Amino acid sequence: MGADVLIPGRDGSAENSRPVDEINGVGVSLESSSACLCLWMGDAASGSATPVIPPGPAIPPAALLPRLRGEPTRGDLFWPPHPRGTGESWPPEARVSSAAGSGRFPLAYAWPVLVSGDDQDRSNRWRWSAGDGTLVTAADAIAAAFEPLVAFVKTRATPHTPPVLVVPDGLHETAQRALIEAITRKGVSVRLLWRPVAAAMVWCTRFAAEMASGARQEGPLGSLLSLHLSLDSYEATILEVVARRHRGEFYLQPARRRPSDSGEHPSPWFPLMHRLAFEVLHPHATDERVWNLLWASPWIATVLSDNRGPGEIYDWPLGPEWDRRRVEPALARVAALVSSESRHLPGTFALWPLNTVGPAEAERWFRGLKSQLSQVPLLGAVVTGLLAAHRSPGGREYGHERLTSLGVLGSRTLIEGADSPNILAHGSALYASRLAEGLPTYLDTLPRLQTVVQRRGVPAWEPLLEQNDRYVEGGRVWRREPNLDGFAIRKGGSELSTALDHGDYETVRDITTPLGTTCTAKQPVSLSVSIDPGQGGARIEILPVDKSMFGRRRVFVEWQRMADTGKTPEQYLERFPRAFPVTAERRSSLVRWQAARPVVELYLSKAKAGILDNPPLVSVVDILKRKDVSQMPQDATAVASDGTTPDASGLLARFVERAASLLAAHQRRGSQSSDKLVRALGYTSTDDPRLLDYLMGRIENFGADLPDYDLVASGNCLRSPAAIERFARAFTARMRRSTVGTNDWLKALAAILRYRSEATEQISSPVCMEVTRYALEVFKSELESANANYRFRNACLIIVYLLRRRAYDEGYLDPDCELAKEAKDAFRTAIRQQERGKLQLIGGSVDLKAALAMMVDYIDRRGSGKILLGV
């Protein structure tokens, strides 16, 4: 490197070459109509961008498919082109046809497919029957076109940073990665840079002094429009311009928001140029000649811009199709004719999916953009692309015309080709040089990426990257601090399942990563997440707390290798394997409440102080405990298990107040409890402290001899983990006596466990195991008598909802322990009996087999869904 670096002159000759001191950055723009290589000479602050002129005029970049086995896919960028796929009749490799395909793959076809994300579709492979059979993707084609530009630089110098390739703003992560991998396979390193950012960096450099004189404060200054008008697409991006100080210098940085969609719109110029070529070749126009003119010659750039044609460089007598004076009227004529109709475009050969639009549709897109821009005050605009400088018959650049029609033409406007040449390649070279010197480049936002983390056994999506669209430094690796924990590999496990929800995709992907070792004990692991913005996605590494676990191996989660689950994040979470079921609260039924309301009002009107039981209270108890059968198997009564009703009038509160006051007064007097009053309060599921104090006292005093009405109230109203723990101890005491005649106890505990999410917090695991053992005993006895009644059902529920203890003790009821096996066997036996018709759950509205199978899954820590047994 150094003085021996030569940049060829315009004619590519060494005589006109000039030496340069140092290449500090390499920028590449691969547009549909031409490629541009820009070198940044000198340091980032005082250096300049120098475009490299190839040995011939630029033709639309294309990839040449391999003809011989072992031949690479190669790029063809300048005139004269390689004969392959030029549409000529000789040699055979030049021929193009619908049947045989083409050995030339123009990037004008490749970019739209890559941006749309259809590149992964196997049907979207460029084909050529005379080739070696290699199917070339859009990413491969772009990589092939990129390679010779880098090879040119490599023969002269070694830049400090990898070459930077400009990519569309909407290029999603998979496409970024596919492109980077395709280029890497060529033995070339690359960095990607968003197209609007490349343009905006040049704009910021150009207007930095002007902007700096106005504002010396750091922070956002306003917005900037980046408009790209090319042969294959239109792209509009609104960027924020942020002022920043770095090492005492004032920098303007473009800040990019993640686009909600690709941000691109098909350009009407693609069909337009096909029809124009057909027109100017008339009367000798054929598909092959149109193809040749478009993709194997510099015709597009020559007729659409002020570039000198090849005839001026070489002594080449050009045909009339090269005469702009003739082409311009034809262009106007063709533009008037072209619409978005989908008839065959001359010269396209039906080789590749095309999304063509007519001018009318493009105008609609501009109108939409205009309305969007009307709400955004802009600092300026930059227009890039081949068409930016295309002079319309009126003599104005198309870019200017468009900005005027959008109402954003101001003084701080930059038009590629008119105000500044090669803006995109220039911007990317500037970016490369700033990266090399560690200077600020641009600000970016990271994509949404989240994974499922189980906190206390409850799975939930947790973001892996920055939240709330916060800006991160572009070109620098962002690392999550601290690592994401909450993962663990259970004892005996040899793999870790990870699910990712990516903002670019609608559905979740998951992967099971083999760890290469079996954990002898539960092994907590964390995820180390880092991402290089715009460089193909996050890097997620699994880090065990025990560093020796993987040895020297490093285990990564790769999005590319993950399997699509086909489920949205919500659906995935519902189906996520759980170690215990979610609580199944009782709902409030409007129908039942409407029925209960007059009864409650009647009680309130007739109840007298000191009288605990009266007929209206009996009616209240009766009406409150009645279920809404229309919602079966969902449990629903007039009052929900959290003590609420669909009524905001406060009637229930008045009832609770009245009843609780009566209960408290009665207690103070030391009288015997009122059966109906306690029951009525119980069915309100109230959390009134007077009732809860009453219940606690009763549990303490009566223990295993708790009367049934207290059990009803306990089951519906107990909430605090401490109270529930006492109740569980009373339950075990009762069960130790006998399991016979304990349905009320079973029902009460099942209700507590189902309704209260914290129910198992203070019940110790041994107590839970004991309770499970008793419940299982009941279950088995009922099973033996083929009696799937309330006891059977309550026993089931107790066993399965006690699994919620795993939120506090992950080792509770290990699937391989004896009790778990016993429970699973019992459930499976029930399933078999049910299949034989020997067992029918009371009520009949529940698929008992499915519910029991679900319970087995929960015991095995792979359950999903709600346990609904219609209790």
Add this chain to the structure above:
Amino acid sequence: VLQAGDGGRPCLLTPEQVDEVSADVCLDTLPRLSACIDERGRSWNCFELPSTSRSGVPGPVEEIIHIQFFSRDGRRRWGSVSVAGTLPRPKTEPREYEIEDNEPETTESAGSDDAEGSRWLLAGEKVEELIGRHFDLINSLYDQPVADGWRWEGDVQGMAVRPLGRVLERWGAIGDTGEPRLSLIVSLARELPPILEVLCEHPRHVLGRVRTMQPLDRVQELDGMCLRWLARQPGRRVIEKAGVSQRVLGIARVEVVDTLENRVLRDLMRRAMLACRRYQAEYGHIDHERVRLVREFRHQLRRLLHHSAVAGVRALPGVPRPNYVLQQDSRYRIIWAAYLRLVRQETMLDDAWRWRQRIWVEDCGLAITTVLAELSRPGLARSGDVLLHSEQVAGRFLDPRAVMAGWNYAAPPGSGRVDLLDGRPEAGQLDEHPLVPEGLAALRPDFVAIWMDSHPRGARRVAALWTLLDFDLVEDYLGRRAESIATGLRRLPDASLVRGLLLQPELDGEAAHPVRLTGGIRVDTCRGLRMRLPLQGELDRLRGQLQWALTS
């Protein structure tokens, strides 16, 4: 016996059942030419025979070639054919230790006093030069790195893919007679002197065991044979057995340099010496840095072969399998690589000499392409691929799968396109191109150039070109051959469109020629052209003839 003249293209006609033919003198099967049908309607297959390779004879040579025929049903037959009247090859193998410092032989001093023998040898040397230049072209294109990176160049299936434009530039440069070729020996002369100096002064040696009579007090090692010798000696004690001289048979360790790696080293120097002699014979009269380099290298080789530690090393009977030292020792690895390159080149030269006709065809093809490029505007033909084999396949370096694109012809009578087709049957281009006149392929031209007007369905002209590596040392056959071609062309349905052109080499020193040769001849629609070697100097004449053929 096939009389091939001094050049000729001996061919073999076989019944159509014979599908493949191989010869004992070459590795590849014989190239198949187009089939033909005789007067009785029988179909014959035609195969091109390799030529002779006898060297050092001052006159036409004859050689018997043993042939194996493979028929479609899997049967094999054997036969032999004697190819006679062909050019002798210049002397190739040096006598063992023909390393006395003879003065460099130049073309002026080469050959015997006999004038006719001198002509034959001179012609042989011209062909040797032609082949050498072709080798240099292929090697330089094969070995040189990519020029500027803009266009991909690389290797595919053992072939080098290079743009035609670069091949033509290189071919033009190779023909510069004012500059000696960048042959392999020049490269070796640059690379090897330091390492040869070191190795010859301090060659790798091994400690060998030699049984010698040694003083009793010096004996350190005995083996069974020494013990048996000792037992046979009279006396009871060792002192008595040692006799008066007090010496016994014992094993002594001595340094030996006669190892495989040093034999390879010496053989490399011997072969390099020969290559230097050849190069000096060709370019000794030119004062050029490469010639000086080779001369100095030759002096170094002579000195080392005579006066270094490896001078007494035995000769190699053939190319050996490399041992560990040759493959792994950092110094000898270089020697082994250079040795293989040199041996490979010599082998290639041996093979190529037999297929010199086909190399001549390729050289003429490059000359015609260069002329077409000069007559045309820049276009996509220059960007097309040329596929180069690193080793000749039956005399073919340029793979027929590379098809040249059309040239944007810009010379009078007007602009149009010229497609230059390779006439070799294996290329299949004459069958595939839609504008090749019917029946022309059966005449087996080596090249066909088709000029088409710019307008679709416009006018066209066809130039069919034949090439023959025949110096006509015995008789001037050019006229008769042109007449024969013209007769064939007259029979074509589109005879008015087609012109014929026959290209033959011409020997320098006409005065020594027994018959006065014509430089060119025209018979009806065919012209014969005799061109001096190298062809790069004859492009103007070829251009005129090609323009005539394409536009008359």
